Amino acid sequence: MHIYDLTVPQLSATLRNLDRWLTLASAHAQDHQVSVDSLLNARLAPDQYMLVRQIQVACDNAKYIAGRLAAKEWPSHPDTESTFEQLRSRIGSVLEYLGTFARDDFEEVERRKIKLPWMKEDEWLAAYDYLVGFALPNFYFHIVTAYAILRHKGVKLGKNDFLGRLPIQS
Amino acid sequence: MHIYDLTVPQLSATLRNLDRWLTLASAHAQDHQVSVDSLLNARLAPDQYMLVRQIQVACDNAKYIAGRLAAKEWPSHPDTESTFEQLRSRIGSVLEYLGTFARDDFEEVERRKIKLPWMKEDEWLAAYDYLVGFALPNFYFHIVTAYAILRHKGVKLGKNDFLGRLPIQS
Numbered sequence: 001m002h003i004y005d006l007t008v009p010q011l012s013a014t015l016r017n018l019d020r021w022l023t024l025a026s027a028h029a030q031d032h033q034v035s036v037d038s039l040l041n042a043r044l045a046p047d048q049y050m051l052v053r054q055i056q057v058a059c060d061n062a063k064y065i066a067g068r069l070a071a072k073e074w075p076s077h078p079d080t081e082s083t084f085e086q087l088r089s090r091i092g093s094v095l096e097y098l099g100t101f102a103r104d105d106f107e108e109v110e111r112r113k114i115k116l117p118w119m120k121e122d123e124w125l126a127a128y129d130y131l132v133g134f135a136l137p138n139f140y141f142h143i144v145t146a147y148a149i150l151r152h153k154g155v156k157l158g159k160n161d162f163l164g165r166l167p168i169q170s
Numbered sequence: 171m172h173i174y175d176l177t178v179p180q181l182s183a184t185l186r187n188l189d190r191w192l193t194l195a196s197a198h199a200q201d202h203q204v205s206v207d208s209l210l211n212a213r214l215a216p217d218q219y220m221l222v223r224q225i226q227v228a229c230d231n232a233k234y235i236a237g238r239l240a241a242k243e244w245p246s247h248p249d250t251e252s253t254f255e256q257l258r259s260r261i262g263s264v265l266e267y268l269g270t271f272a273r274d275d276f277e278e279v280e281r282r283k284i285k286l287p288w289m290k291e292d293e294w295l296a297a298y299d300y301l302v303g304f305a306l307p308n309f310y311f312h313i314v315t316a317y318a319i320l321r322h323k324g325v326k327l328g329k330n331d332f333l334g335r336l337p338i339q340s
Contacts, residue, residue, distance in 0.1 A: 001171065001298050010302050044214065045321040113339075122340045128171050129337045132180050140307060141332055144314035151215040152322075162311055167299045169283075170292045 003069060004103045006131065011062040012098045014143055017164040018058065019091045021150055021157055026084040028155045036083060042149050049142075051149045053079075055087050058142035059094045065135045066098055068114050069127055070105040173239060174273045176301065181232040182268045184313055187334040188228065189261045191320055191327055196254040198325045206253060212319050219312075221319045223249075225257050228312035229264045235305045236268055238284050239297055240275040 029036050040052040049057065056079050067074035075097055081087045113124035116134075125134065144162075151157055199206050210222040219227065226249050237244035245267055251257045283294035286304075295304065314332075321327055 001173070001176075001302075003171070005298065006171075006176070006302055010307075013303070014307070044318050045324070048321060119338065120340070123338050124340070125336065125338060128175065132171075132176055133183070134333065134336055136306065137180075137184070137310060137333065140310035141314050141317075141329075144311050145318055147311075148214050148315055148318045151218060154215070159311075163304065163307065166295065166304055168289065168293050168295060170290070170294070 002103055003106045003109050007065055008098050008101045012095055013164055015062055015091050015095055019088055022084045022088050025150055025155045039153055042153050044149060051146060054142045054146040059090050061139040063094050063097055066101050069109050072105060172273055173276045173279050177235055178268050178271045182265055183334055185232055185261050185265055189258055192254045192258050195320055195325045209323055212323050214319060221316060224312045224316040229260050231309040233264050233267055236271050239279050242275060
């Protein structure tokens with residue numbers, strides 16, 4: 001299996017699912033007369049990131065995964081979103097970035113040493129260790145936590161919204 | 171990357187993390203004089219699976235992923251757990267099952283058609299589509315939701331507990 005197939009299409013599909021949840025959350029706020037802030041600032045524990053931050057970090061993880069594995073510069077996003085529309089625009093920007101990737105971009109991946117910002121100078125992860133043991137779990141961590149916060153706040157979402165459309169064959 | 175490396179070690183590592191959270195949750199219940207049931211029956215939305223069910227399903231997903239991709243029979247678990255110890259024993263049983271896998275077991279994976287119980291008779295997923303687009307997201311869905319419920323109930327967990335030990339090199 002090519003590392004492109006492990007990453008770019010699924011990261012994109014998941015961000016498109018997230019985008020749809022935010023549309024539903026925005027409609028929920030309007031329908032139930034709750035403020036957008038009460039959703040965006042919601043969290044499940046006092047020392048947990050709020051919804052808005054979960055979404056920002058999920059977006060960042062998606063761009064980091066593709067960008068780090070291909071050593072390709074990613075767009076900067078300054079974490080200033082305060083509306084669902086702005087968050088959806090950030091998702092759109094990451095989707096656009098992911099859309100620039102092709103299989104060729106990952107040619108060097110086997111030899112790449114992934115250094116994360118918090119690592120000591122001489123520390124690194126092998127590309128596949130980074131992907132399987134850190135990057136994918138961490139991406140889903142923030143995606144699922146965003147979903148869980150929305151569910152906790154009463155937004156009508158279900159497992160099918162999480163999974164999205166599956167590439168079923170027949 | 172071999173499909174074994176994409177699945178068995180990381181599923182096992184994640185279940186070992188989950189096992190550790192349950193030890194902490196059990197200690198939390200004792201320290202704070204809260205009943206084990208109030209944790210095991212907790213959920214974040216009225217129509218969401220309770221913690222105990224999230225853990226059962228996460229365990230099932232781990233065995234299904236390896237079992238389906240290798241067409242190897244998995245152990246049955248009848249969903250009767252009502253204590254942290256019983257849940258940890260179920261995790262242990264799945265870890266033991268995952269420990270029986272080797273690279274060779276996945277030799278036929280490219281040709282395998284994965285049929286899920288809810289699919290129509292002629293429907294199937296290609297093995298890698300199943301893994302990347304359904305099985306891994308679904309596994310992490312239940313793992314992260316279990317983590318989120320524990321966090322919501324005040325169990326002291328943090329991101330490092332979620333990620334576990336990373337295979338950092340230097």
